[in-house]
Amino acid sequence: MEFTRLLDCLAADYDRLRVVADADPGAPVPTCPGWTVADLTRHVGEVYLHKTVAMRDGVEREDWPPKEFAEEEPAALLDRGYTALRAEFAVRAPEAPAATWYGPDQSVGFWIRRMAQETVVHRIDAELATGQPVAPVPDDLAVDGIDELLKIFAGYSVAEWGEYFTDVLDASPGRTFLVRAGDTAWRVRTGPGEFTVTDGAGDGTADVTLSGSPQAVLRRLWNRHDADGDDGTTVEGAPEAVEELRRCIVEATQ
Structure with a gap:
């Protein structure tokens, strides 16, 4: 995606989050156990400020968040974080x-x-917590999110920090997964110490096929789908193979 398009999506989703978060700050967030909407709001603000510092100072600080953040109202912290983040993006080229x-x-x-x-x-997360309708995720943003999740979160994590995936992958017989999001597809290969991703459907059969609209697949892979009813995806394959993919993604994103 073009960076200008990503920034437009960031703005739209921040605006939506800001409105939804005000609806019921005390509501529990089912997709983030132990958090309320206020906790979620605070977290996003802290993340925005952490990345602002990473760009400004050239280092990702580990002593985060600062203790004084706890004294700030979650919505105020979110607003301050977003303002700082966008100001930093405005004075720096993507490269x-x-x-x-x-x-x-x-x-x-x-x-x-x-x-x-x-x-x-x-x-x-905030929409699910407050019972408000989940606004559509644009196809291009959803496809980009699936690509990031598979390649950068899961693929890179297994390659760099394979010891965290030992329990998931060491007993793997070697499996192939086909992920289809609308007209876009990825082929994933797993095995002991392996999580490789290639673009396209590739050749041959797959042990698991996950398909649906880009939004539905993104939400399914991030475990943000509705707990009840049809989530808009189709999953074909043995349960143990499906579980292997799920556990890899959970480990990579926690």
């Missing part, structure tokens, strides 16, 4: 250097993409 946890991309553009995706997932 400018920035500290990130993803070795291959140490640029401001990484955080533009990551914050757009962070915000859409958390505004869905």
Whole structure:
């Protein structure tokens, strides 16, 4: 996606999150056990400010969040964080250097993409918590989010921090997963110490096929789908194979 488009999506989802979060700050968030909407709001504000510092100072601070943040109202912290984040994006080109946890991309553009995706997932959290309708996720943003989740979160994490995936992958017989989101597809291969992703459906059969609209697949992979009823996806494959993919993604995103 173009960075201007990602920034537009970030703005729209921030605006939606801000409105929804005010509806019921005390509501529990089912997709983030132990959090209320106020906790979620505070978290997003803290994340925005953390990434602002990563761009400004060139380092991702580990001593975060600062203790004084706890004295700030969650909505005020969210507003302050978003204002600071957008101000930082406004004075830096996407290709400018920035500290990130993803070795291959140490640029401001990484955080533009990551914050757009962070915000859409958390505004869905807030909508689910408050019982409000989940606003549509644009197809291009959803496809980009699936790509980020599979390649950068899961694929990179397994390659760099494989010890965290030992319980999931060491006993894997080697499996192939086909993920289809509308007209876009990815082929995933797992095995001991392996989570590789290639673009396209590829050749041959898959042990598991997950398909649906881009929005539905994004929400399913992020475990943000509705708990009851049809979530708009189709999953074909053995339960143990489906569970392997799910556990890899959970481990990569926690």
